[in-house]
Amino acid sequence: MTYCVGIHIDAGMVFLSDSRTNAGLDQISTFRKMIVYEKPNDRFIVMLSAGNLSVSQSVREMFQVESVPRESEQGEPGVGGPLTIWNATSMFDVARVLGSTVRRVKHDHGESLQKAGIDFNASLILGGQIKGEAMRMFLVYPAGNFIEATRETPYFQIGESKYGKPVLDRLIVPTTPLDTAAKCALVSMDSTLKANLSVGLPLDLLVYREGTLASDRIVCIDDSNPYFRMIRDTWGQRLREAFDEIDEPSWDSSDARHPLRVKSERYAPMRKIANPNEKIV
Amino acid sequence: MTYCVGIHIDAGMVFLSDSRTNAGLDQISTFRKMIVYEKPNDRFIVMLSAGNLSVSQSVREMFQVESVPRESEQGEPGVGGPLTIWNATSMFDVARVLGSTVRRVKHDHGESLQKAGIDFNASLILGGQIKGEAMRMFLVYPAGNFIEATRETPYFQIGESKYGKPVLDRLIVPTTPLDTAAKCALVSMDSTLKANLSVGLPLDLLVYREGTLASDRIVCIDDSNPYFRMIRDTWGQRLREAFDEIDEPSWDSSDARHPLRVKSERYAPMRKIANPNEKIV
Numbered sequence: 375m376t377y378c379v380g381i382h383i384d385a386g387m388v389f390l391s392d393s394r395t396n397a398g399l400d401q402i403s404t405f406r407k408m409i410v411y412e413k414p415n416d417r418f419i420v421m422l423s424a425g426n427l428s429v430s431q432s433v434r435e436m437f438q439v440e441s442v443p444r445e446s447e448q449g450e451p452g453v454g455g456p457l458t459i460w461n462a463t464s465m466f467d468v469a470r471v472l473g474s475t476v477r478r479v480k481h482d483h484g485e486s487l488q489k490a491g492i493d494f495n496a497s498l499i500l501g502g503q504i505k506g507e508a509m510r511m512f513l514v515y516p517a518g519n520f521i522e523a524t525r526e527t528p529y530f531q532i533g534e535s536k537y538g539k540p541v542l543d544r545l546i547v548p549t550t551p552l553d554t555a556a557k558c559a560l561v562s563m564d565s566t567l568k569a570n571l572s573v574g575l576p577l578d579l580l581v582y583r584e585g586t587l588a589s590d591r592i593v594c595i596d597d598s599n600p601y602f603r604m605i606r607d608t609w610g611q612r613l614r615e616a617f618d619e620i621d622e623p624s625w626d627s628s629d630a631r632h633p634l635r636v637k638s639e640r641y642a643p644m645r646k647i648a649n650p651n652e653k654i655v
Numbered sequence: 656m657t658y659c660v661g662i663h664i665d666a667g668m669v670f671l672s673d674s675r676t677n678a679g680l681d682q683i684s685t686f687r688k689m690i691v692y693e694k695p696n697d698r699f700i701v702m703l704s705a706g707n708l709s710v711s712q713s714v715r716e717m718f719q720v721e722s723v724p725r726e727s728e729q730g731e732p733g734v735g736g737p738l739t740i741w742n743a744t745s746m747f748d749v750a751r752v753l754g755s756t757v758r759r760v761k762h763d764h765g766e767s768l769q770k771a772g773i774d775f776n777a778s779l780i781l782g783g784q785i786k787g788e789a790m791r792m793f794l795v796y797p798a799g800n801f802i803e804a805t806r807e808t809p810y811f812q813i814g815e816s817k818y819g820k821p822v823l824d825r826l827i828v829p830t831t832p833l834d835t836a837a838k839c840a841l842v843s844m845d846s847t848l849k850a851n852l853s854v855g856l857p858l859d860l861l862v863y864r865e866g867t868l869a870s871d872r873i874v875c876i877d878d879s880n881p882y883f884r885m886i887r888d889t890w891g892q893r894l895r896e897a898f899d900e901i902d903e904p905s906w907d908s909s910d911a912r913h914p915l916r917v918k919s920e921r922y923a924p925m926r927k928i929a930n931p932n933e934k935i936v
Contacts, residue, residue: 410927438928536817540846544891545898553903556915561898565821578925579915591906594919601904601915610825612897617826617842620889622834623882625872634837634860634882638875644859646691647719 375572376424376533378407379542379559380499382511382523385552386583387501390559391422392533392567394574408578409434410592411459411502418587419459419468419502420580424532425495425516426487432479433472433496440475442467465502465510466522472500473518480516497532501582509584537569538562556581560595560605577602656853657814659688659703660823660840661780663792663804666833667864668782671840672703673814673848675855689859690715691873692740692783699868700740700749700783701861705813706776706797707768713760714753714777721756723748746783746791747803753781754799761797778813782863790865818850819843837862841876841886858883 375396381388391407405427411419421437423430441456455461462468476496484494494516501511501523511523513530523530525548531539545558556579566573581591595602623634659672672688686708692700702718704711722737736742743749757777765775775797782792782804792804794811804811806829812820826839837860847854862872876883904915 406925408925410925412927412929414929536850537821539850540818540821541894541898543849544894551903556904557901558898560904561901568824569817569820576919576922580925591916592925593916594922594925595915596919596921598920599915599917600913601902604913605901608901609897612900613822613825613894616890616893616897617822617839619893620838620842620886621882622832623837623841632881632885634876634880635872635874636880638857638877639879640877641857641875644687644689644691644861644873644875646693648693648695 375570376407377535377538377563377566377570377573378422378424378499378532379529379535379538379562380420380422380501380511380523380531381529381542381546381550381555381559382501382509383528383546383550383552383555384548384584385550385555386581387420387509387511388552388555388559389420389422389499389501389578389580389582390556390563391578392563392573393576393578394572395427396572399571402572402574404574404576405431406576406578408580410580410589411438412588413460415505415587417460417502417504418582418589419465419500420582421472422499422532424497426492429479429483429494429496430498432483433475433498436478437472437475440471440478442471442474463504464507465500465504465512468502468504469500469510469512469514469520469522472498472512472514473520475518476514476516477518480518499530499532503582503585503587505587509582534566534570534573538566541565552581552583557605560602561609564602564606564609656851657688657705658816658819658844658847658851658854659705659780659813660810660819660843661701661703661782661792661804662810662823662827662836662840663782663790664809664827664831664833664836665829665865666831666836667862668701668790668792669833669836669840670701670703670780670782670859670861670863671837671844672859673844673854674857674859675853676708677853680852683853683855685855685857686712687857687859689861691861691870692719693869694741696786696868698741698783698785699863699870700746700781701863702753703780703813705778707773710760710764710775710777711779713764714756714779717759718753718756721752721759723752723755744785745788746781746785746793749783749785750781750791750793750795750801750803753779753793753795754801756799757795757797758799761799780811780813784863784866784868786868790863815847815851815854819847822846833862833864838886841883842890845883845887845890
């Protein structure tokens with residue numbers, strides 16, 4: 375399994391990936407799941423991958439040389455040469471190239487994998503910026519189709535996403551500052567690491583500031599990283615303090631503030647079977 | 656789907672269940688998933704159910720009349736009449752009766768369900784106390800086998816369990832006070848309700864105090880319940896405050912406290928592909 379998260383907010387983008395790959399509990403390895411495709415001062419593209427490792431490694435490799443026919447403004451295909459991630463003028467086209475790459479890998483390996491009883495699965499988060507265009511982030515599915523992050527849904531997760539979702543849902547909005555989003559991604563990762571053995575260190579974290587077409591905020595986080603250690607030590611404690619600040623339930627229905635024991639206006643009391651011979655009706 | 660949680664701590668037990676049943680997004684209904692089997696001053700047994708509704712309703716119905724052969728101390732089966740939930744002298748035997756009930760329902764319906772392409776799935780949390788014995792809690796699987804909660808793992812979840820697990824993991828220990836555990840179960844449910852449409856109100860909450868063989872702390876919580884509304888309004892805010900109290904990441908590697916940007920001692924920097932013709936090696 376895997377846990378990767380990509381956050382797309384006004385100030386920039388945050389990418390975070392774990393590095394555990396497993397084929398059973400006794401066969402775990404470390405493979406990094408983030409890769410950057412960069413053309414200085416022209417484009418900066420980040421990809422995170424989850425799924426079958428042989429598939430996602432092939433996709434990473436082939437993505438940089440994949441091309442799709444260009445659709446010209448006149449509707450004549452092929453004008454201007456094929457479209458690649460290095461000459462595309464929009465991130466939408468880069469996502470099309472990635473979709474095509476996924477389909478090509480599926481064409482090569484999908485049938486054999488299926489015969490071996492293995493699902494073809496690869497989910498990818500693709501984010502980046504091309505000079506002259508806004509930053510964009512996409513989630514690419516195993517069929518090569520994709521969706522784009524919006525202001526209403528400013529993040530994508532792939533892999534083991536559920537444990538770390540509540541904190542993202544509650545904290546990330548388009549106006550969240552960039553470093554705060556990075557902190558939130560790390561807290562989300564911490565919850566996932568605690569719950570699922572198939573997600574593991576080291577992490578790769580990349581923070582991209584809007585418009586820069588580059589990033590020097592890239593760090594590989596292992597268990598000696600001071601900041602992540604602080605989060606792991608602190609968040610549970612802070613969570614407990616927040617929890618303690620919430621009133622305990624009051625079973626006194628005359629409690630003026632927020633009694634727990636009130637009769638539901640719509641629902642009957644829960645069913646109790648007190649007599650061994652009573653039938654449920 | 657469903658979300659139910661049972662917590663077994665020193666002071667007592669907490670049971671919480673949602674009530675949404677769905678067969679597709681456009682076919683949702685309300686079915687309560689908690690039931691109490693009670694013999695005053697003798698035994699108090701609570702069951703929570705998840706899975707196919709037709710299966711779990713049959714299990715609920717048949718559980719109260721199910722019997723298994725008694726194994727006498729001399730190893731002669733049948734002495735003293737068959738064992739039921741009403742005459743069992745240990746919760747372990749009650750769990751055996753429940754396992755037998757599950758297998759009986761599977762015997763009746765499993766093959767037809769399988770032919771219809773429907774999984775036989777029923778997961779059950781069973782907790783209770785019989786006079787003279789300690790409280791015990793079990794998780795019963797679709798095959799009728801079961802495990803028991805321990806001090807190391809003092810809670811069970813069934814259904815859509817992942818969203819609400821981190822908060823239980825971090826907050827529940829055997830010495831947690833009973834009302835605090837109830838509050839924690841409600842926070843865990845709140846996270847799940849926010850994330851998954853297949854979990855819905857009303858909730859049934861039951862708090863059992865060790866040794867009482869009864870409970871008057873039973874409440875059906877709908878969206879007008881003052882305490883649960885307070886939790887839904889407050890927890891997100893408290894979580895945000897706790898999050899804000901954690902230091903933002905420091906990209907200054909000379910930061911004396913806990914810099915984020917430090918070079919990993921073990922791992923290379925993340926891979927960047929800067930040249931269109933570079934090959935991944």
